[in-house]
Amino acid sequence: MKFTGKVWKFGNDVDTDLIIPARYLNTSDPAELAKHCMEDADTTFAGKVQKGDIIVAGKNFGCGSSREHAPVAIKAAGVACVIAKDFARIFYRNSFNIGLPIFESEEASAKIAEGDVVEIDADKGVIKNNTKNETYTVKPIPPFMQELVAAGGLIAYGKTKFKIK
Amino acid sequence: MSMNIAEKILAAKSGKKHVEPGELIIADVDMVLANDITAPIAIREFKSSGATKVWDRTKIALVPDHFTPNKDIKSAEQAKILRDFAHEQKLTHYYDQGEVGIEHALLPEKGVVVPGDLVIGADSHTCTYGALGAFATGVGSTDAAFAMMTGKAWFKVPTSIKFVYKGKLNKWVSAKDLILYTIGDVGVDGALYKAMEFTGPVIDKMSMDGRLTMSNMAIEAGGKAGLINPDEITMEYIKGRAEHKWKVYTSDKDAKYEKVIEYDCAKIEPIVSCPSLPENTKAVSKLGKVVIDQSVIGSCTNGRMDDLRITAKIFKGRKVNSRVRCLIFPGTRDIYTQAMKEGLVDIFMKAGAVFSMPTCGPCLGGHMGILAKGEVAVSTTNRNFVGRMGSTESSVYLSSPAVAAASAILGRIGTPDDIKK
Numbered sequence: 001m002k003f004t005g006k007v008w009k010f011g012n013d014v015d016t017d018l019i020i021p022a023r024y025l026n027t028s029d030p031a032e033l034a035k036h037c038m039e040d041a042d043t044t045f046a047g048k049v050q051k052g053d054i055i056v057a058g059k060n061f062g063c064g065s066s067r068e069h070a071p072v073a074i075k076a077a078g079v080a081c082v083i084a085k086d087f088a089r090i091f092y093r094n095s096f097n098i099g100l101p102i103f104e105s106e107e108a109s110a111k112i113a114e115g116d117v118v119e120i121d122a123d124k125g126v127i128k129n130n131t132k133n134e135t136y137t138v139k140p141i142p143p144f145m146q147e148l149v150a151a152g153g154l155i156a157y158g159k160t161k162f163k164i165k
Numbered sequence: 166m167s168m169n170i171a172e173k174i175l176a177a178k179s180g181k182k183h184v185e186p187g188e189l190i191i192a193d194v195d196m197v198l199a200n201d202i203t204a205p206i207a208i209r210e211f212k213s214s215g216a217t218k219v220w221d222r223t224k225i226a227l228v229p230d231h232f233t234p235n236k237d238i239k240s241a242e243q244a245k246i247l248r249d250f251a252h253e254q255k256l257t258h259y260y261d262q263g264e265v266g267i268e269h270a271l272l273p274e275k276g277v278v279v280p281g282d283l284v285i286g287a288d289s290h291t292c293t294y295g296a297l298g299a300f301a302t303g304v305g306s307t308d309a310a311f312a313m314m315t316g317k318a319w320f321k322v323p324t325s326i327k328f329v330y331k332g333k334l335n336k337w338v339s340a341k342d343l344i345l346y347t348i349g350d351v352g353v354d355g356a357l358y359k360a361m362e363f364t365g366p367v368i369d370k371m372s373m374d375g376r377l378t379m380s381n382m383a384i385e386a387g388g389k390a391g392l393i394n395p396d397e398i399t400m401e402y403i404k405g406r407a408e409h410k411w412k413v414y415t416s417d418k419d420a421k422y423e424k425v426i427e428y429d430c431a432k433i434e435p436i437v438s439c440p441s442l443p444e445n446t447k448a449v450s451k452l453g454k455v456v457i458d459q460s461v462i463g464s465c466t467n468g469r470m471d472d473l474r475i476t477a478k479i480f481k482g483r484k485v486n487s488r489v490r491c492l493i494f495p496g497t498r499d500i501y502t503q504a505m506k507e508g509l510v511d512i513f514m515k516a517g518a519v520f521s522m523p524t525c526g527p528c529l530g531g532h533m534g535i536l537a538k539g540e541v542a543v544s545t546t547n548r549n550f551v552g553r554m555g556s557t558e559s560s561v562y563l564s565s566p567a568v569a570a571a572s573a574i575l576g577r578i579g580t581p582d583d584i585k586k
Binding site: 013015017018021022023025026027028040041059060063064065066067068069072086088089090093094097098142144153154155156158159162164165 | 304
């Protein structure tokens with residue numbers, strides 16, 4: 001997995017209500033959700049985000065609700081991946097389950113600024129900041145998570161492992 | 166080898182004698198829950214996988230409680246997906262309109278979750294059932310779909326933090342104040358990826374309603390679960406309710422914890438969480454004057470009988486401030502009925518409050534009590550994030566029912582003791 005993209009920067013404890021406000025949860029259509037991605041943190045975000053862009057945030061990204069609509073909205077908005085110091089637990093599992101790549105890196109979270117262009121090599125576990133000419137290390141993805149990603153998400157993984165009626 | 170309650174349940178459900186924190190397991194779940202926001206995605210995933218039949222039609226609970234009664238056409242379409250699926254799969258735990266309650270008030274009340282269960286729910290407040298001594302945790306829709314197909318879920322065995330509550334409770338201090346205080350102390354990520362275990366003499370004496378309030382908000386500290394060891398109070402509660410066999414797991418005396426945190430409850434005053442994170446706690450006495458537009462009493466956090474009784478006690482013979490809208494939301498139909506029987510509804514009506522049917526509506530800014538720009542609410546719900554109850558320029562203070570009720574009368578945030586001053 002390799003990604004190169006322009007960064008949109010957010011702070012600590014970005015909650016799921018900021019990522020996709022509950023008033024839009026009367027639909028589960030990814031394209032509809034994408035239109036309101038990050039709306040309550042930055043009303044202009046959905047209009048300016050480009051395919052392949054990267055979100056970088058502080059600690060506890062995605063805290064709050066279990067709504068899978070949050071990673072779905074981010075993915076459908078075209079965001080290639082999210083880098084944070086760490087992620088709230090349910091957001092973390094949801095992202096792997098639906099195939100939104102996420103990376104934990106304290107260094108990257110602290111040093112990357114909005115507008116920087118960064119390059120992530122997930123296999124090598126490094127993030128290169130092309131704008132600042134810096135390199136940061138990424139916390140490795142646990143083997144089970146790699147298996148999920150390789151299978152194409154949790155459902156696909158389940159179909160290979162368990163008998164389904 | 167000694168284990169705590171979280172480890173014991175996870176070991177039992179994954180067919181192991183022992184589990185260690187950090188270990189990855191695939192476990193059998195006893196109940197899978199989803200609501201009208203999260204189930205449509207789960208059902209879509211279920212269907213697109215090629216599955217045709219759920220793993221066990223008696224172990225899936227679908228509760229359309231968030232945008233119901235349907236607030237608009239889109240939410241009606243969402244709720245219809247649940248209804249059609251529940252009928253098609255002949256699910257035994259589907260709760261429509263007249264039967265519906267707020268999921269985390271409803272399932273314990275109906276005995277659908279019992280001690281020793283492993284429960285996952287596509288709703289973050291699924292951790293509520295930890296109060297019964299069940300390992301219950303919130304997950305996403307895809308996890309719910311996977312469990313609907315297989316009866317299984319994956320878990321990383323969490324480390325645990327033990328919280329010990331000692332000392333005498335001050336006047337008007339309730340379970341809600343204790344959990345807000347705890348979140349204020351450890352922070353919104355203080356228990357990230359960890360199980361919280363609530364113990365000590367204060368918990369031993371606490372009613373089941375209070376315990377459910379505490380476990381409910383474990384997620385607000387980032388917790389994976391909020392567990393309380395079952396005791397006589399638990400057994401008394403499940404008597405006549407338990408729908409299936411339960412098993413009591415309790416932590417060994419020498420069980421391992423990442424941390425043990427002790428609180429002297431005599432030092433805890435009635436408290437609120439100020440905007441816009443549950444960790445921004447402040448004693449009501451140190452708050453200064455905060456004028457409110459709305460007071461919300463209810464939700465999966467505080468919509469049970471204890472909560473309605475204390476509200477009625479404060480409202481009796483008094484009037485809600487003419488500039489405040491006070492909305493009361495009971496958790497379930499049975500709570501609604503009981504409140505009528507006890508004459509509480511009459512008191513609410515005479516006080517000038519609104520008494521609604523059970524719904525999650527206002528808590529998440531869904532419907533039935535949205536805040537306008539610049540408005541301030543005090544609420545017994547669980548989150549005060551930016552825009553949580555409406556406009557991004559509105560603000561929410563989280564509190565206990567006693568503080569929310571007193572504030573409704575005062576027109577500003579205060580305790581019942583402030584009313585006569």
